[in-house]
Amino acid sequence: MQADVVVVGGGPAGMAAATAAAEAGASVIMLDEYPKPGGQFFKVTGDGFSVAQKRMTREHARGEVWREKLRHLNIRVLTRALVWGRFDGRVMVAHEGRSKSISGKALVIATGAYDRPVAFPGWTLPGVIMAGGAQTLAKSQWVKPGQRMLLAGAGPFLLPVAQSLLLAQVKIAALVEATKPIEWLPHIGALWGQWPRFSEAWEYRRNLARDNVPMIYGHKIVRAIGEDHVNGAVIAKVDRDWRAIPGTERTIEVDAIATGYGFLANIELAASCGCELRFDSFARSWFVRCSQTMATNLSGVFVAGEITGIGGSALALEEGRIAGLSAAEFVGALSSGDADDKRRQPIAERVHLDRFASALNRLFGPRPGLWEFLKNGITVCRCEEVKAAEIEACVANGASTNKAIKDWTRAGMGLCEGRICRAMVNEIVARERRVELGTIPFPSVRPPIKPVPISTLLQVDIQTESIGP
Amino acid sequence: MRTADVCIVGGGLLGTATAYYAAKAGLKVVLVEERELASGTSGVAFGGVSLAIYSYSAARVPRAYVDLSKASLALYQQAQEELGAPLDFDAPGSIDPFYNDEDSERGLERARGLQDCGVPCEFIDYKQIREIEPAVSPIAINAIYCPIDAHVTPMGVVWAFAKAARQMGAEIRTGVRASSLISRGERVVGVITSEGEIFADTVVCASGSGVPALAASVGVKVPLDLARGQMFVTERIPPLLRTYVHNIKQTPAGTIVFGTTREPGVKDTTATSVEGTMKMLKWVTSLIPALSNVKLLRSWAGLRLLPIDGYPIIGKPDGIEGLMLAVMHRGVTLAPVVGSILTDLILQGKTRHDIGPYRLSRFSPKDQRGEARETFYGN
Amino acid sequence: MAIEQASDDGLRSAGIGRGTAISIFVDGKEIQAFEGETVLAVLWANGRHTLHTTARSHEPRGFFCGIGVCFDCLITVDGIVNLRACVEPVRQGMEITSQRDPGYAHAS
Numbered sequence: 001m002q003a004d005v006v007v008v009g010g011g012p013a014g015m016a017a018a019t020a021a022a023e024a025g026a027s028v029i030m031l032d033e034y035p036k037p038g039g040q041f042f043k044v045t046g047d048g049f050s051v052a053q054k055r056m057t058r059e060h061a062r063g064e065v066w067r068e069k070l071r072h073l074n075i076r077v078l079t080r081a082l083v084w085g086r087f088d089g090r091v092m093v094a095h096e097g098r099s100k101s102i103s104g105k106a107l108v109i110a111t112g113a114y115d116r117p118v119a120f121p122g123w124t125l126p127g128v129i130m131a132g133g134a135q136t137l138a139k140s141q142w143v144k145p146g147q148r149m150l151l152a153g154a155g156p157f158l159l160p161v162a163q164s165l166l167l168a169q170v171k172i173a174a175l176v177e178a179t180k181p182i183e184w185l186p187h188i189g190a191l192w193g194q195w196p197r198f199s200e201a202w203e204y205r206r207n208l209a210r211d212n213v214p215m216i217y218g219h220k221i222v223r224a225i226g227e228d229h230v231n232g233a234v235i236a237k238v239d240r241d242w243r244a245i246p247g248t249e250r251t252i253e254v255d256a257i258a259t260g261y262g263f264l265a266n267i268e269l270a271a272s273c274g275c276e277l278r279f280d281s282f283a284r285s286w287f288v289r290c291s292q293t294m295a296t297n298l299s300g301v302f303v304a305g306e307i308t309g310i311g312g313s314a315l316a317l318e319e320g321r322i323a324g325l326s327a328a329e330f331v332g333a334l335s336s337g338d339a340d341d342k343r344r345q346p347i348a349e350r351v352h353l354d355r356f357a358s359a360l361n362r363l364f365g366p367r368p369g370l371w372e373f374l375k376n377g378i379t380v381c382r383c384e385e386v387k388a389a390e391i392e393a394c395v396a397n398g399a400s401t402n403k404a405i406k407d408w409t410r411a412g413m414g415l416c417e418g419r420i421c422r423a424m425v426n427e428i429v430a431r432e433r434r435v436e437l438g439t440i441p442f443p444s445v446r447p448p449i450k451p452v453p454i455s456t457l458l459q460v461d462i463q464t465e466s467i468g469p
Numbered sequence: 470m471r472t473a474d475v476c477i478v479g480g481g482l483l484g485t486a487t488a489y490y491a492a493k494a495g496l497k498v499v500l501v502e503e504r505e506l507a508s509g510t511s512g513v514a515f516g517g518v519s520l521a522i523y524s525y526s527a528a529r530v531p532r533a534y535v536d537l538s539k540a541s542l543a544l545y546q547q548a549q550e551e552l553g554a555p556l557d558f559d560a561p562g563s564i565d566p567f568y569n570d571e572d573s574e575r576g577l578e579r580a581r582g583l584q585d586c587g588v589p590c591e592f593i594d595y596k597q598i599r600e601i602e603p604a605v606s607p608i609a610i611n612a613i614y615c616p617i618d619a620h621v622t623p624m625g626v627v628w629a630f631a632k633a634a635r636q637m638g639a640e641i642r643t644g645v646r647a648s649s650l651i652s653r654g655e656r657v658v659g660v661i662t663s664e665g666e667i668f669a670d671t672v673v674c675a676s677g678s679g680v681p682a683l684a685a686s687v688g689v690k691v692p693l694d695l696a697r698g699q700m701f702v703t704e705r706i707p708p709l710l711r712t713y714v715h716n717i718k719q720t721p722a723g724t725i726v727f728g729t730t731r732e733p734g735v736k737d738t739t740a741t742s743v744e745g746t747m748k749m750l751k752w753v754t755s756l757i758p759a760l761s762n763v764k765l766l767r768s769w770a771g772l773r774l775l776p777i778d779g780y781p782i783i784g785k786p787d788g789i790e791g792l793m794l795a796v797m798h799r800g801v802t803l804a805p806v807v808g809s810i811l812t813d814l815i816l817q818g819k820t821r822h823d824i825g826p827y828r829l830s831r832f833s834p835k836d837q838r839g840e841a842r843e844t845f846y847g848n
Numbered sequence: 849m850a851i852e853q854a855s856d857d858g859l860r861s862a863g864i865g866r867g868t869a870i871s872i873f874v875d876g877k878e879i880q881a882f883e884g885e886t887v888l889a890v891l892w893a894n895g896r897h898t899l900h901t902t903a904r905s906h907e908p909r910g911f912f913c914g915i916g917v918c919f920d921c922l923i924t925v926d927g928i929v930n931l932r933a934c935v936e937p938v939r940q941g942m943e944i945t946s947q948r949d950p951g952y953a954h955a956s
Contacts, residue, residue: 033935048883114915125908137889141888144859401505404507407624410722415922420912420913420917451765454764454765458750458751460747
């Protein structure tokens, strides 16, 4: 299989990139892990469901417009397709039980992000989930994660999650926000002129008010209560660093808790390709470094969306467009002059939106108190059940990297490949060694990017030698 | 300026084992490692502590070699008691399968040689293989079964040795690169590192593929073959393998670990290749068909090395004092015994083990090119 | 063929048309599901919130990320272990086992 441009990821950034490249005349293949393109933002209700218009969010309709564009432009879309590696320019995909190699002259990586996992006592109990998963279950399966839920986190991304839960008839006991409105004031300058995002947030906020959802500011989740399922949440007031203030705890009766303390980018594929990464000290996590034209350090490899920095769907769409145009230019479908002309407007828009995204990152980015529970017997690596104390002991014995912790404690060796524990392991290493988090390198990533059955890997369409160890 | 009795270069199995035995004997030890512990060849080692499985075809089984391996196995048992669980030391036995008559014939010869050296191994047929390991397919027509062979988690061993050495006063410094040796006349007196000079009575070069360059700085030539090896690990699965079958094992955590490819002449030694991956997956699934349904979790690669005649280089090179070498392919099997031998040599100038065959001087001058060469080495 | 389905265990959102009704088997028990649903949706809606127990300490686990990243909604389907309930579609007659995670045979 081959095409001029291969786009990995079918969220807003990927769809915009594929569309822009195809409109410029390039042949495009898009690969997406989920049943339908749309990503987490334009998440779609599963096939077979029929849902009254009034219960759909506007993202549903907007997603349909984009999916229609993909069809109209004859973009080849492989869904339920897991890209498990890239070797010598060939993208390897696990799809329908087979392994396919896809060669493209240009590659756009737009693999998105997932909720940042945050450990607190009780966080491994069934019923404690992350906001994106709560939204997905409600929005695409119309199943309620709980009858009565607590949402805890920081930043405006919890608002659409609450909205989806309300549409699925979940009762929201409280939305617990770590910051206080008064802290937002100093950032008002950066937010000036971002009216569409204000009106969006305002609309969400109004819907929550209509459903009488209590908003509790300056608080965070400190414990989940329950034996084999959540039956309560303890929240507490926090100081400016988000440390819980003793004596301010209160218990709220809920049967599910969803947390949303920001996002981590899915940079594994880009990292395994050799893309240069950058550490963002406000988001306290790693992203792919790129130029204004969304080019990486690798020739012909472009990036877009959340893997370049958390910014939301509007920014992802602009970045996707730029990346698609740059990829089209790279494969010769657009002249450099035309590409420059067409990129001008989205690049300007990106600068504008990026200002907003940066302000949100500074305001809602994780603060040190978020890691205060990473000690003693709390589970940090869920897959291999590794406790914080084991990681601390390993650091005391000289380990300074994620790889060393993994070798020694197995934290990060499980099926999720460290996606859940890595950031927290690194917070422990940084704290114990008193170094900046950004000095701890992102570990090297080797294929497969996610676990793939060996039989699938072996059903491959390329020739390899046989027999012999 | 730092001083020590022993300065060890290399934080892999051989370096940390030597640090452990030297510190235990009361020596003041400084170990320097350029990257992180176990980040070189030890990180791509399979972990077999084996008397029966060889990485090369020896016409005859050398008794001295078997004796060293046996001594090391005993030291692992002792270390397991002293250092505890992280070694993941287990002695379930090994099966080394043969796929055709020619291989089987050589295997039979090797089995006899091993038995002559007192290794309690057996040459068995497929039916017997099946009784021990029902998961093995009939492509294995015969095998050498060695019931006392063991395996460890190499990275766990490195960390356990390092931790114990540190507790006994050894200084273990990672992120410190040793660039060359310091000599006075015919004597090595220290190491120049990225963080200054370290003076020591003895310098131990145990940095794997880095040894030739370091030794060359005092005119000592170490002939090594290098090749890239890829390792693989699956998800945790219910018990499938009891022993280890050639280089396929089930870890105590339940994952299946297998490897390694041998890819000479590659530039990026830590990258994996699709060809190497497919070749290895074809082999493991043809030998153990149940692995087809299992998910591959990760692969990784690194440089593997082999002195050009296949045997270790241990101890002091002729004509130069204050320098010890520890370079070998089977560092997992031999690390504890080599660590204790070097400690004996440092303290007493002699060892009870026969290391005569493993002197550097066995190589003819033409072999001693002083640089690592990258060629294929056979099975 | 959409069927208007009243909520069972109260967790299927009411007033939503779902796909064709099918049967799946969960730990040997027949359970109704609808085409288009994920295994997670069916198990969760049926109050089966402990999807698996962990290998070392045998803790109950449900789902966590819900979008295919965390591998913490593990189930066994037709004898194949460690599949993610959140991305596994339901199929008529599939047999699901809530698994005790394999591994750590030596763990207490």
